[in-house]
Amino acid sequence: MSAPVQVRVFAPGSISNIGPGFDALGMAVAGPGDTVVARRIPGGRTEDQRQVRLLGIEGDGGKLPRVAEKNTAGIAAAAVLAMAGSDATIELELYKGMAIGTGLGSSAASAAAAAWAVNLLLGAPFTREQLVGAAVQAEAAVSGRHGDNVSPSLLGGLVLVRSLDPPDIVRIPVPAGLMVVVVTPSFELATRAARAALPRDVPLRALVRYSANTAALVAAFHSGDLALLGRALNEQIVVPIRAELIPGARQVMAAAVAAGAAGSSISGAGPSIFAFCDGRRGPGVASAVALAMIGAFRAAGAAATSIISPADVPGAREV
Amino acid sequence: MSAPVQVRVFAPGSISNIGPGFDALGMAVAGPGDTVVARRIPGGRTEDQRQVRLLGIEGDGGKLPRVAEKNTAGIAAAAVLAMAGSDATIELELYKGMAIGTGLGSSAASAAAAAWAVNLLLGAPFTREQLVGAAVQAEAAVSGRHGDNVSPSLLGGLVLVRSLDPPDIVRIPVPAGLMVVVVTPSFELATRAARAALPRDVPLRALVRYSANTAALVAAFHSGDLALLGRALNEQIVVPIRAELIPGARQVMAAAVAAGAAGSSISGAGPSIFAFCDGRRGPGVASAVALAMIGAFRAAGAAATSIISPADVPGAREV
Numbered sequence: 153m154s155a156p157v158q159v160r161v162f163a164p165g166s167i168s169n170i171g172p173g174f175d176a177l178g179m180a181v182a183g184p185g186d187t188v189v190a191r192r193i194p195g196g197r198t199e200d201q202r203q204v205r206l207l208g209i210e211g212d213g214g215k216l217p218r219v220a221e222k223n224t225a226g227i228a229a230a231a232v233l234a235m236a237g238s239d240a241t242i243e244l245e246l247y248k249g250m251a252i253g254t255g256l257g258s259s260a261a262s263a264a265a266a267a268w269a270v271n272l273l274l275g276a277p278f279t280r281e282q283l284v285g286a287a288v289q290a291e292a293a294v295s296g297r298h299g300d301n302v303s304p305s306l307l308g309g310l311v312l313v314r315s316l317d318p319p320d321i322v323r324i325p326v327p328a329g330l331m332v333v334v335v336t337p338s339f340e341l342a343t344r345a346a347r348a349a350l351p352r353d354v355p356l357r358a359l360v361r362y363s364a365n366t367a368a369l370v371a372a373f374h375s376g377d378l379a380l381l382g383r384a385l386n387e388q389i390v391v392p393i394r395a396e397l398i399p400g401a402r403q404v405m406a407a408a409v410a411a412g413a414a415g416s417s418i419s420g421a422g423p424s425i426f427a428f429c430d431g432r433r434g435p436g437v438a439s440a441v442a443l444a445m446i447g448a449f450r451a452a453g454a455a456a457t458s459i460i461s462p463a464d465v466p467g468a469r470e471v
Numbered sequence: 472m473s474a475p476v477q478v479r480v481f482a483p484g485s486i487s488n489i490g491p492g493f494d495a496l497g498m499a500v501a502g503p504g505d506t507v508v509a510r511r512i513p514g515g516r517t518e519d520q521r522q523v524r525l526l527g528i529e530g531d532g533g534k535l536p537r538v539a540e541k542n543t544a545g546i547a548a549a550a551v552l553a554m555a556g557s558d559a560t561i562e563l564e565l566y567k568g569m570a571i572g573t574g575l576g577s578s579a580a581s582a583a584a585a586a587w588a589v590n591l592l593l594g595a596p597f598t599r600e601q602l603v604g605a606a607v608q609a610e611a612a613v614s615g616r617h618g619d620n621v622s623p624s625l626l627g628g629l630v631l632v633r634s635l636d637p638p639d640i641v642r643i644p645v646p647a648g649l650m651v652v653v654v655t656p657s658f659e660l661a662t663r664a665a666r667a668a669l670p671r672d673v674p675l676r677a678l679v680r681y682s683a684n685t686a687a688l689v690a691a692f693h694s695g696d697l698a699l700l701g702r703a704l705n706e707q708i709v710v711p712i713r714a715e716l717i718p719g720a721r722q723v724m725a726a727a728v729a730a731g732a733a734g735s736s737i738s739g740a741g742p743s744i745f746a747f748c749d750g751r752r753g754p755g756v757a758s759a760v761a762l763a764m765i766g767a768f769r770a771a772g773a774a775a776t777s778i779i780s781p782a783d784v785p786g787a788r789e790v
């Protein structure tokens with residue numbers, strides 16, 4: 153089978169920092185995501201020509217840098233070429249299908265789409281897990297070195313980043329019918345600013361409680377115990393700090409649970425807030441939760457939009 | 472059904488602090504354990520008479536205090552009576568079937584056996600999970616407030632202590648055929664001394680890695696991925712410190728893995744060291760691992776004994 157000369161790849165956005173899964177747990181969500189068109193350019197190139205060229209970006213409102221070396225799609229593409237030892241020249245077009253700075257892994261979706269696209273152009277030498285390192289390299293350039301958005305964008309579903317050195321990515325099954333509601337208010341947070349507000353050190357006692365909750369959360373996803381999922385989702389180190397930076401955050405999370413969600417927390421650095429719902433209780437539950445969350449944001453002065461997604465969305469894929 | 476007047480209850484020992492499950496993960500093991508005989512004494516008592524009386528202890532070499540208020544069996548028995556609001560008078564006999572200070576939850580086995588015994592004398596008003604709080608109260612008096620030994624001693628199998636306030640105990644399934652090898656050298660460590668050597672604070676970055684490993688370990692038990700289990704078991708905060716206090720510890724853990732174990736770590740505060748083995752590869756694997764671990768302890772100057780146990784041993788039970 154010969155590799156294609158051009159591919160169009162979509163990668164979904166994702167919720168990350170799922171409760172006590174700071175920098176460790178992420179889940180792909182349906183709806184928002186980025187599309188990368190990648191083309192292999194035949195022939196060699198002169199020394200002053202770039203190996204990866206970013207022809208253009210649409211849908212970002214002009215916010216993102218137009219050079220490949222400063223864009224996560226371009227960096228991830230170059231990293232995959234380097235992994236493969238390939239001398240190929242690649243042109244990229246990036247179509248942003250999601251807003252920037254909402255806590256849904258916008259930069260990661262670009263990186264995941266580009267990494268998967270270049271992998272396809274090379275004849276797919278790498279597994280999705282093997283591409284995580286290249287996408288993390290891209291994330292590190294813009295929002296910190298973490299893999300909890302690029303991993304679900306690449307692999308789909310719920311993913312645990314056990315380690316980045318080297319990458320060790322664990323797929324976690326989700327209970328049948330689990331739905332995720334994501335509500336995004338109409339203001340923007342800079343990830344670096346939100347990250348800077350976190351403590352440098354934590355007491356060992358807090359680590360014990362934290363890791364027990366992370367483990368309980370993964371056990372709940374495995375066993376389908378949504379009551380346990382709700383108890384374990386309650387994070388006490390990062391979320392309280394970030395909630396202070398998001399007007400209405402506490403009320404939105406409380407409204408989600410009051411409306412029937414199993415649990416709710418902040419996605420990434422925010423301001424998006426997600427909630428898990430038991431879809432087996434009927435489609436109305438997720439809708440009611442979404443409306444309650446939007447209403448709580450409105451009461452805090454922010455217009456908001458919602459996504460209702462299954463918890464087992466596929467990752468980066470040719471479209 | 473009337474409650475019995477006398478019961479004899481056995482509770483197994485347990486490995487705890489399983490890799491990155493410090494104060495959170497414990498597993499019951501076959502072999503060592505404590506037996507409590509509990510009797511309900513009819514009639515009232517005068518004000519100067521104790522509600523729980525410890526008639527005697529056998530098998531401890533005279534090391535344990537002979538008063539009920541200072542022994543974990545006595546404290547747990549009193550706590551269960553208090554939970555039930557019972558005025559009953561109880562006599563206890565304690566038969567220690569395991570050494571003290573080996574890292575296998577000796578004080579916890581006494582507490583679990585007594586808690587279950589008194590529960591039976593009262594007509595079993597409480598579930599095993601509900602008794603954890605009473606047993607933890609007893610543990611707190613002698614070795615610190617943690618539930619990762621009393622919980623498996625009470626419930627059996629592999630248990631995650633998500634929280635102690637209030638107790639939230641999660642049973643974790645284990646893969647079919649999983650075996651645990653426990654090797655105990657012939658010297659003793661005081662739990663309080665070993666605990667005092669730990670850092671008070673850890674970097675947030677370390678918490679992220681730690682909790683991701685705890686979650687990966689639980690995922691591995693759920694999915695039966697023993698390679699992942701081995702990678703996740705590698706703890707980097709507590710185990711390296713405690714390994715320094717146990718002559719030969721690093722060599723014993725390395726010997727276990729070299730002999731075919733999926734992973735190895737220190738049980739509790741040590742000096743016992745455990746290893747997980749895939750029993751589906753035949754009974755010889757666990758034996759070979761045990762011999763290799765004993766050999767490594769011997770090379771470090773310590774005689775050692777071994778236990779080979781399934782990973783799904785039942786908890787406290789009438790015998």
